[in-house]
Amino acid sequence: MEKIVIIDFGSQYTQLIARRIRELNVYSEIIPCHKFSVIDPDVKGVILSGGPCSVRDIESPSIDFSILSKKIPILGLCYGAQLIAYKNGGEVVKSKNREYGRANLSYIFGSSLLMNGVKEGSQVWMSHGDTIFKIPKEAKIISSTHDVEIAGFSYENIYALQFHPEVYHTEDGFKILENFLFSICFISKEWTVDSFINDTISNLREKIGQDKVILGLSGGVDSTVSAALLSRAIGDNLFCFFINNGLLRKGEFNEVLESYKSMGLNIQGVDAEEDFINSLNGVSDPERKRKIIGSKFIEIFERESKKIGNIKWLGQGTVYPDVIESISATGGPSATIKSHHNVGGLPDKMNLKVIEPLRKIFKDEVRKIGSSLGVKKEILQRHPFPGPGLAIRIIGEINKKSINILREVDYIFINGLKENGLYDKVWQAGSMLLSVRSVGVMGDERTYENVVALRAVTSTDGMTADWAHLPNDFLSKISSEIINKVSGVNRVVYDISSKPPATIEWE
Numbered sequence: 001m002e003k004i005v006i007i008d009f010g011s012q013y014t015q016l017i018a019r020r021i022r023e024l025n026v027y028s029e030i031i032p033c034h035k036f037s038v039i040d041p042d043v044k045g046v047i048l049s050g051g052p053c054s055v056r057d058i059e060s061p062s063i064d065f066s067i068l069s070k071k072i073p074i075l076g077l078c079y080g081a082q083l084i085a086y087k088n089g090g091e092v093v094k095s096k097n098r099e100y101g102r103a104n105l106s107y108i109f110g111s112s113l114l115m116n117g118v119k120e121g122s123q124v125w126m127s128h129g130d131t132i133f134k135i136p137k138e139a140k141i142i143s144s145t146h147d148v149e150i151a152g153f154s155y156e157n158i159y160a161l162q163f164h165p166e167v168y169h170t171e172d173g174f175k176i177l178e179n180f181l182f183s184i185c186f187i188s189k190e191w192t193v194d195s196f197i198n199d200t201i202s203n204l205r206e207k208i209g210q211d212k213v214i215l216g217l218s219g220g221v222d223s224t225v226s227a228a229l230l231s232r233a234i235g236d237n238l239f240c241f242f243i244n245n246g247l248l249r250k251g252e253f254n255e256v257l258e259s260y261k262s263m264g265l266n267i268q269g270v271d272a273e274e275d276f277i278n279s280l281n282g283v284s285d286p287e288r289k290r291k292i293i294g295s296k297f298i299e300i301f302e303r304e305s306k307k308i309g310n311i312k313w314l315g316q317g318t319v320y321p322d323v324i325e326s327i328s329a330t331g332g333p334s335a336t337i338k339s340h341h342n343v344g345g346l347p348d349k350m351n352l353k354v355i356e357p358l359r360k361i362f363k364d365e366v367r368k369i370g371s372s373l374g375v376k377k378e379i380l381q382r383h384p385f386p387g388p389g390l391a392i393r394i395i396g397e398i399n400k401k402s403i404n405i406l407r408e409v410d411y412i413f414i415n416g417l418k419e420n421g422l423y424d425k426v427w428q429a430g431s432m433l434l435s436v437r438s439v440g441v442m443g444d445e446r447t448y449e450n451v452v453a454l455r456a457v458t459s460t461d462g463m464t465a466d467w468a469h470l471p472n473d474f475l476s477k478i479s480s481e482i483i484n485k486v487s488g489v490n491r492v493v494y495d496i497s498s499k500p501p502a503t504i505e506w507e
Helices: 014-023 079-087 173-184 193-208 221-237 252-262 273-280 286-308 320-327 346-350 363-373 389-393 400-419 472-485
Strands: 003-008 027-032 043-048 074-077 091-108 123-134 140-145 152-155 158-161 212-217 238-244 267-271 311-315 353-355 428-442 445-458 489-494
Touching (some): 003 014, 014 173, 158 173, 193 221, 212 221, 212 286, 221 363, 238 252, 428 489, 445 472
Parallel strands (some): 043 074, 238 267
Antiparallel strands (some): 152 158
16 A cells, blocks of 8 residues: 655654544554664655754754655655755754744745645744754745745755644645645555455454454443454454453443444453452552553453463554553653553463554544444444543542442543533543542531542544533532532542643543
């Protein structure tokens, strides 16, 4: 399949570039700059991402430009544009003032293929601390803003922009990317949901053959769609287990198990509540919680797989945001935000090969794939729920009492969203049981009880998220219902932080 390669220099927008290109029905792959060494024949264009470094620094990331054929178009964005200039006779200097945020194009070179159809005065998004002061000898300026003379330049088959066309704030950003893909790279629109499904099923059959695969289902979209793909590919050689870890939402185990059976999956329910709760009792550190839960899942998988015998593969519902947040998808210097129990570590202990059908797929794409596969709407529209379940929504020690309190609070909140037509308007919602208590008054008595935080966000893929502006009267009603109906809670707060800087989950 024809594709665009994105060479990543550590930009916060790299994943967004990939998503924008896929939205234009073109397949894209991200390669970390330090691992870039060869261009395969399917590559029709290369994009150099932005990045947090300065090209003037001695240890700043770079690539061997000699690897890139002059026949393959290149588009440099922000740091990528500066790197092109710096390595090809241009000059990059420190900006007098950091250029961040909205700007407007004041000049567009009319005959530039990249800028064709882009309007003068249209808004673009700047995010850089250096400025391109001088361009390569043979290059020409193709765009400027009031403050940045060299907002874009080109020569031969190379194009460079100081701004970010991939972000929504750049008004004609989609047009610029379309120009690069179709007028410059002449790439075909081959990337569709159906093409992904067909290619994936074919690849799964070839890779797995007649081997058996074990897959733990969580009740969420990712594992469900992974199961649907694997089931299409290998049928009853896929053995699914839905494990009750005692950390699910109210009534979830039986409801979801029945939904899976109606999908025709080869599935078995495993009630392991006591095993998990006993292992977690008294544990408060979030990373320890995740590790304990991951280890317990492995233990149960091992036990169940032995009953089946001759299992060769472990299926997982890993998606791109999981990988990015756990280990940096590009292998770069990004910090680990939190570990995911379904990313890394499992195969060595289980002596199984891992199969992850959705590893390079974004969350919004997963739902589209699931819909095309016929997965029920009520499963596809379910909010994401963390693999470790309520354990990482209890800030502090885990015990049965705290789990039961949070489960009841969460049930009231989620049901309230559904009953008031708000559930489908937010991307994810949940409740957190905090590790602090507060003074309250109930009747004529003083109370000293738990505080819960409600969290609801809007997003498309979980990479970024904004807090949902739920109606005040709804929040007031839910707060009263929780305090009146859930023993042990006397205060409800609402989380109004976005991601970044916060994460969606609290732990």
